[in-house]
Amino acid sequence: MLFNSFDFIIFFPIVVLVYFLIPPKLQRIWILIASYYFYMSWNPKYIVLILFTTVVTFIGGIGIDILDKDSRRRQICLVCSISANLLMLFFFKYIDMMIGYFNKVLGLFHIGIIEKNFCYALPVGISFFTFQGIGYVIDVYRGDTKAEKSFLSYALFISFFPQLVAGPIERSKNLLRQVNETHRFVYDRVKNGLLLMLWGFFLKLVVADRIAVFVDAVYENPFGNNGFFIVIATVLFGFQIYCDFYGYSTIARGGGKVLGVELMDNFKAPYMSLSVTEFWRRWHISLTGWFRDYLYIPLGGNRKGKLRQYSNLMIVFLASGLWHGASLSFVIWGALNGIYQVIGNISKSVRYRIMKRFQSDEIKWEHRFLCRLCTFCLVDITWLFFRAGSIQNAVAICEQMFGVCNPWIFFSGALYEIGLSRQEFWLMLIAIVIVLWVDSLHYRDIHVLAVLEKRGLLFRTLAVSGLIFAVVMLGVYGESQDVGTFIYFTF
Amino acid sequence: MWGHLSILHFKTFTKRNLKRFAGIIALVLVLMVEESILEYLLVDDDGTFERMMMHDFYKNTENIDNLYLGSSHVFCDLNPAVLDEINGKNNFNLSTSAQPLIASYYLLIEADKNNDLDCVYLDLWNGLLMEDNGIWKEPGELLTSWQVLDQMKFSANKLKWLLDSTDYRYVYLSAFPSIRYKNRLLDFDYLAEQLRNKMKSDYRCYNDYENYVHKGYSYTDHTADELYCTTTVRKVEKPRKLSSTAKEYLIKIIDYCDKNNIKLRLCANPVSDWAVCQTGDYDEYVMQMRELAAQYGLEYYDFNLCKKEYLDIEDNTFWSDNNHLNRCGAELYSNVFGTFFEKLEKGEIQSSDYFYDSYQEKLDNMEERVFGVVVEEIEDERRTEYFASLSMESTEGCRLFNLSTIDNLKSDGIETYVYRVESGTKEMSVLQDWDENSRYILPPSAESGKLYIKVRNVRTKEEYGEVDIEYSKD
Known part of the structure; x- marks a missing residue:
């Protein structure tokens, strides 16, 4: 079910x-x-x-x-x-x-x-x-x-x-x-649980499943939809998998809350992370925490020298890749994430010196923006292996991605011929912006639910009815669409 | 002091709960407004018969005496104004396109709520009642019910119909039309057009279906072609049984009428002989209906079995297509229908005076005719066998057709003349000169165009007519 x-x-x-x-x-x-x-x-x-x-x-x-x-x-x-x-x-x-x-x-x-x-x-x-x-x-x-x-x-x-x-x-x-x-029965708890579930449904039905239409179309036919189509699909897949899994976790948390059980928060605005290390502290927190407590620390963690720390990191990420699926592409996905962290650790002092030279610091928004962009790009490259399903597919997709340069697709309307109409495509982009905005608040520990609670009845009513409208009317479900399964169900 | 505290506590408690209650009510109200706006924008009911008919039904102030339920055969074939004159009562057609018996049942209850019904005439068109016609619970099959449900005023009866007619997985589609058509929400051209159409005075004044007359009657002046022709074989060879759903609701209607002292007349309005013959053994169906009616002390009146001296609608000028009468046919038939039941009521006639015992008997008493032509493309192993029997050099790209007729010819056979005219040209290519052969080949050069088929009696050489069908390589 x-x-x-x-x-x-x-x-x-x-x-x-x-x-x-x-x-x-x-x-x-x-x-x-x-x-x-x-x-x-x-x-x-x-x-x-x-x-x-x-x-x-x-x-x-x-x-x-x-x-x-x-x-x-x-x-x-x-x-x-x-x-x-x-x-x-x-x-x-x-x-x-x-x-x-x-x-x-x-x-x-x-x-x-x-x-x-x-x-x-x-x-x-x-x-x-x-x-x-x-x-x-x-x-x-x-x-x-x-x-x-x-x-x-x-x-x-x-x-x-x-x-x-x-x-x-x-x-x-x-x-x-x-x-x-x-x-x-506690009214406020049940209400908040239901609102969480509603937000989860928004993430899944309005965002993830809409992106899936485009991503699936491109990844199923990389030879027909090559070059920038694959670049866009890969970027979008980063948001699809996030909204899909975050959506599930949020519905689960909401469902638990309705029943009086507080489940842990599995995501804390991961795409707002300034580094891959931070990303892994914010993405699939329950699994990362599991590997940290039951594998990384027992292996010695960072207590037994740098070399041992790096090998432990690699072991953990390889295991994490394998946990996701019985395929070499998942192992490569895990390995890439491990390598990022090792390189990130090694290059820490170099990066610090470069930062100093350019008189940049972490408080400046340009710096933070650049860090976020780099982190997203690095993570998104690994998603390609995740989505491709096999090494052969991943290689073929990379060839098709870099083998053709077709930037005109951004202006010719070709983007709107791959599963999503112009309106649907823009709706998807707007929905992604909304998710990122909510995440930016979450990153600063501001919870939308708490903000909503402080507003007047009219505002709250309009906000909730707007969310219901979005899920019911703009969600991808029903007769004409197959019920999209959650990506993480297969793990 | 404790009393004071508890009153305070009670007041706080009540205030908090009132706030919550107000919040829930506000949300429900906003959602209801949202739904109404979306329904207005998304449901395309501009120029639909059901919208006009249901509006007419609800605004009707005079008591409805005779209610007519059933499919389009009722609202096309029976003119209540003619019936009013004959029986002196208020007659109303509450029939809708492809109305399943479940819809007839709930519409009967809807009509009985505000009217003292005297008699219900239930049309039993076999095309909707047989076992292979679905269970009417899936979205594709619910479209006809939705057209009426969407126009019904909210009531317990509507809710019951909605729940009863829909598989639980699709209840939300029946209950909320906006969700049903949510894919139209981002089609801004569609929305703009809907808005334009619905702002027109014709729509607002329920004047947007020009062929609607009054009391659920709709006419057409179109006259059908002389011979009917189809490219797919729809003739059913094996006898079919009444579906369990149809039977269940037919019995419910019978019981309802019985309990509420409403007279019930089970009847079948006429369709063309081509349409009757297409359904295979029609007498099998008639027998089932007669048996079922007899079980409940009723009689079944099938106007497809009506004798020519009472109802002569064999000529194509009475038909708009092979299933529905045009205005001229409806005038004639309404008179026959009304007169028959009026006389029957008064005991002046027996039903056997008007009807043959079986459809076969009717065919036997009819002038010999060809009702229509069936053109079937053969793509299975019969194609290979046929081509193997010919000594053709190459059959690649050739298409093989089989031609058969639906007729009541007794001994003489028929022969056909087949030719084609390619699109964009006026040149005729004869595929088959007058011959009894039923198979002909369309050559690979035939891209798209029209096939013309003439049919005549082998012996008398009397031509029955000519039909045409389009062909295309796609």
């Missing part, structure tokens, strides 16, 4: 209504049932995978908690819990890729290839809930959190439906505590 499907529009109000009508004791059971139903609407069989992660990490957590701190069995318990989840993830997500590469190697030696005799679809959200479960057992092992004794609460922590299939990857300290609480 997609957030932008009609089924969810029916499902969610029913869940909320029943949630606040039933006795508080039953709230957790109700949300658990709703969460499992939500997940099973894709493929009922895959509920087994969630149950597997839940049971393994729940037992693992209790085992770690009751065993002696210095006991070796405690470590075994941790390793078993993590390995079981990673094996499941490997089997469902990476086995195709591994068999493919293995066969290539065997082919070099003229040895018979391995045939895969089973076929299945990638379970939705598998990377998210396995990482959430793994994070929990590590937290228990470190003593950062107590093992959860209630299976019901723990099952809900793993499967809480607003964030089940595309995050944010929640931490036990934040979500587990909240699922154990009872929640009564």
Whole structure:
């Protein structure tokens, strides 16, 4: 069930209504049932995978908690819990890729290839809930959190439906505590939750799915739409993936808020970042934080010299690339991001000297603008590999991008012949400007919701009705369009 | 002191809740205004029959005695003014284009709310009732219902129809016309044109459908061609069953009329013999309807089975197309229809006096005729087989057509003469001289133009007429 499907529009109000009508004791059971139903609407069989992660990490957590701190069995318990989840993830997500590469190697030696005799679809959200479960057992092992004794609460922590299939990857300290609480109807909280969801729908339906029409058309036919078409599509894809994922996260946060659960903010105006390092502190915060806490720091972080810090950075970003998908293009995407950070770190003093020479400083808007532009360009280049899906595609797209120079497309109207009409194209640009404006406020820790709250009734009413109008009337959905799935559902 | 505090608390609580309530009401009001403006701009109902008819229906102050429900066959074929004169009652056509029985049911309830209905005449056109005609719950099929729903005043009945007629996934499309047509929002030329049209006095005064007369009657003076011709074979060979949805709502209508003491007449208005024959075994349909009517103590009156001495509309001058009568035909038919039921009411006649037992019986009693020509392009394996049987050097680019007729010829066969005229030229190329052969080949040189087909009786050489169809390589 997609957030932008009609089924969810029916499902969610029913869940909320029943949630606040039933006795508080039953709230957790109700949300658990709703969460499992939500997940099973894709493929009922895959509920087994969630149950597997839940049971393994729940037992693992209790085992770690009751065993002696210095006991070796405690470590075994941790390793078993993590390995079981990673094996499941490997089997469902990476086995195709591994068999493919293995066969290539065997082919070099003229040895018979391995045939895969089973076929299945990638379970939705598998990377998210396995990482959430793994994070929990590590937290228990470190003593950062107590093992959860209630299976019901723990099952809900793993499967809480607003964030089940595309995050944010929640931490036990934040979500587990909240699922154990009872929640009564609080008007302002529910209202704010619904407004957040509305903003999420705007990001997804009005911005991301409209951009997708153009980007898909270009990337599906790079030979016909080459040169600047690909440049524009690649720039736009940067905004598409942001609004798509940010949209999902915002709907998830809003949905959680309505139910009384505060989920973490997964994005904090990433395209306002002044460097790639800052970008990664603001983009997919829950995953970046996960890798920082459970991989980068245990590897030594930046405590064991520069060389080790750089290799740790590369490991983390390669792992992050692999987490996104079983394809070499994702690995390259991760590697590029890692390289950016390493180079950024190494060149810090040089950049500082250049800045001094040109008498620039970080306060000046020109400097900040240039930094933002550079950061966006660097990040956007990596999105090309992300969107291309494979190395061959990425190479072909690069060839077509740099092989043809056709700047006249900006004036000839050719841009409006690729999926979006002139009006649609300009609407898309205006929507992007709105998103960037909201982000610029967010960057300065000004929240639009809070600003809205301070204004008069008329202003608030017009603003909210305007947003509803935009989502309902300008959103890309309905009969003539396929319901666009969220990009991060495939990870 | 505590009392004072609690009153204060109560006051604060009430004030806060009132503010919230005011906020919600303000939002709903703004959204309603938004929806109205968008509906005005996006829904293209300028010059539609349904808008005129529903307006006429709601402004009607006189009690409606006889209500006519059904598809376009009703509003094209029956003139309530003629019926008023015959039966001395107030007759009203609440029929709409391709009206499914679910729409008939809810329109019946709508009419019964403010009128003391005496009799309901329900048109049962087989084209809408058979099992392979969809379930009428998908957007493409709902268009005809939306045309009426959009013009209906808001009521519980409208809401029930809306929910009942639409699959749950599309309820929002039925409920909010603006969302249905949201893709038009960025088409500024369309919006400007809508605005221009809707500002005109004709639109505002409900005078924008020139052929609309009064009380749900619309006429046309167009006369149909002599022979009908089609490029796709639409003749249904196997007998079809009444769809479960149609049956469900037919029974609902019967029950409703029964409970509310409204007389119900199940009838079928006439279509051309070409159209009747196209539907395959029409008698199978008639039998199903008669059986169903009999189960509920009713009779089924099918005017396609009407004897020529009562209703003679075989001539093309009575038709606007193969399904609808023109004004001349409607005048004649309304008289026959009204007189028949008037006499039946008074017990002066039996229905068997007017109708044949079966359509086949009618065909047998008719003068021998060719009703129409079906031209089908053959693209399957029959094409290969046919070309293999010919010793042609090359068949590349050739198109093969099969020609058949819909007729009631008893023993004599027909022969055809086929020629073409290429676009931009006046030159005639004969594809087939008078022959009984039913297959002919369009050569690769034929880019686009018109095919002319003459049909005549093999024995008597009497020509039945000539039809033309366009051809194009695309």
